[in-house]
Amino acid sequence: MEREDPFLFIRDQLRRQRALRNMSQEEFGKRANYSASTVSAVETGTRLIDMPYAKRTDEILDTGGLFESLLRSAQDDAEPIWFKPWLEAERNARQLRCFEPMLIPGLLQTENYARAVLRLDDVRPEAEVEKRLAARMERQEILNRENPPQFVGVIDESALRRREAIMGEQLAYLLRMAELPHVHIHVIPLSAGLHVGLCGPLALAMLADGTWVGHMDDQLSGSPVGAEEGVAALLARWEAVRSIALPEDQSIALMKEIENQHGPQ
Template identity: 70%
Template sequence: MEDERTADLIRAQLRRQRALAGWNQEELGRRTNYSASTISAVETGTRAMDLPFATRADEVLETGGLFVSLLGMAARNRQPSWFKPWLEAERFAQQLRYFNPTLVPGLLQTANYARAVLRFDDTRPEDEVEEQVGFRMERQEILTKARPPQVVAVIDESALRRRDAIMGEQLAHLLKMAELPHIHVHVIPADAGLHVGLSGPLALARSADGNWVGHLENQLAGLVVDGEDGMATLLARWEIVRGVALPQALSVALVKEVESQHGPQ
């Protein structure tokens, strides 16, 4: 029911914003490079709004990211119950810690990289992929708000050396994020050998009251950890993982070296 209300809101807002601009469907289509029939299909619900459409509509209608945010809202409503407590912890955190031995963490992913990751599940419908991409982009808005959290991300070098075509763009984005004073990117070099982080990814969030919440993922689901003993273990493992990684300057230099192998962007 909640999903239906959000979908209705998206359609109503598209009609409203178009009317405020004084355009018919054909004019909006011309300005967004979509056909009038596509605009009609989105407004009537026979076609779901995807992220490229939402992004272009926001740009043309100058909505300040309204449609991308609405897509994120729709995706948030679809999130499994085990993930929602982590989303709340992440949204209001003052400090965030991410480690992944195989992928770039979600908050630092480009839309194309996120899209490729979400397509790992080859049974996921394309409109759901786009909805989830939009949601991931919306989650990243905490990185650019007035008082953003401090973010420390540790990434294994192997995750950076994937030869996919999207990696050049992703590495350039990672370097751009690392320029922000509150985002710290560290890379575990390939010659680091075995370490506890190879057991799997972990994420940690510290709230304003000083409490930590952890999140662990596996192939089927995820687990939010907030008990004292569990958090003590995760914090200890984080310190080990962080200790294995290169300092920021050397990490950035390594990312630049890997990016250079993909040619100019």
Template identity: 65%
Template structure:
């Protein structure tokens, strides 16, 4: 496309604010593609977002096969429900928080960490759609009280998201005691046609659930965790209280 536009690497690089050596390295595969490069290339070449969208498709193809059905369900859902007793759900994470979570695996290369961070942030684009899904997230208070340098930023991000009219945030207070959700995180996606898909994670992989009996169990578990969580307004107040203990960002 650059050649068809009659641009050499130096002129093309000048127009997109990259060096000609960087353009050469990307075109020969010596340097990985990045979204900013492709967005600028689309602008200069008049390709209407084609290059950036191709990178998104490539990233999706690189996702584990067991995760792709959930990604499709999440992207097309009319309702989404997330619960996690230990972490902020992925759809609500900042880049720094996601990066820290992905680094739990010490064998994961840094380049792969950054690719997965970008993919996680891309999933969050559904929150800004013209017709976004209704998102209900339930988080255990303990996940918010982790004393970590990135938590002040993450808590501020949660409060901004909670202002969206299509996002409901609920916190399970520490004094709730034992409850059914402590056995592990879960997520549920409801399609426009009314069908449900569930998603469960463990230390090794994840499981997508669509069988009727499995969905019935997950919906019952969801009602259990939702039932012990605080209402939205009280949850926001609790998040603000926790945020104040972290000090300024």
């Protein structure tokens, strides 16, 4: 039996809880600082509900965090099963380390860039793209929450020099994120030549007890790395790519130089 779409269930509950309070879409929108058209779009599914909308709904309808909880569960369901152990580690991390040789790290992607990346799988239905996109955007709240983890990202320069039109916006966003005191972005210059990081991306999370959890992606899936030997190997690779990356100020200068090549945003 096919499982009901959790986002459809949320939309049904939004309409039901609003109606139980004899509140029109227009009245709800005024209280929540959304237009009636936005409320309608969320309730009909033409716009996906995001976490700020869910939290505001809980406040207006006094539902005790119901919609925040439902949305978080639905977004987790939108992610593949193999990714969920890493999601848990990422949410509870005190420190995050991420290296990407070909793409911008997920936590630093704009909505347009993330959508384009998800659409690279041309057999993925558009509805799934949008669900995965909403989940990815929600993940980024980790870096904006109170008491966020320290994030250090290393990106190969080749990932910044893609010629797609979305890259100007993406580079501008990277530079804004780099202004946050807990976000540190380093770039491996093309002049570094071949390096061990070109074997693939990696991510590491340090939890509250000081233990590290790793994650690696491949073409089909990804896998958590928790065994001591595996984590030690990833930490060694992390140190290798971090050591050949430019210092933070030089990385920012390089990103600005590349951004300028895309013209004004």
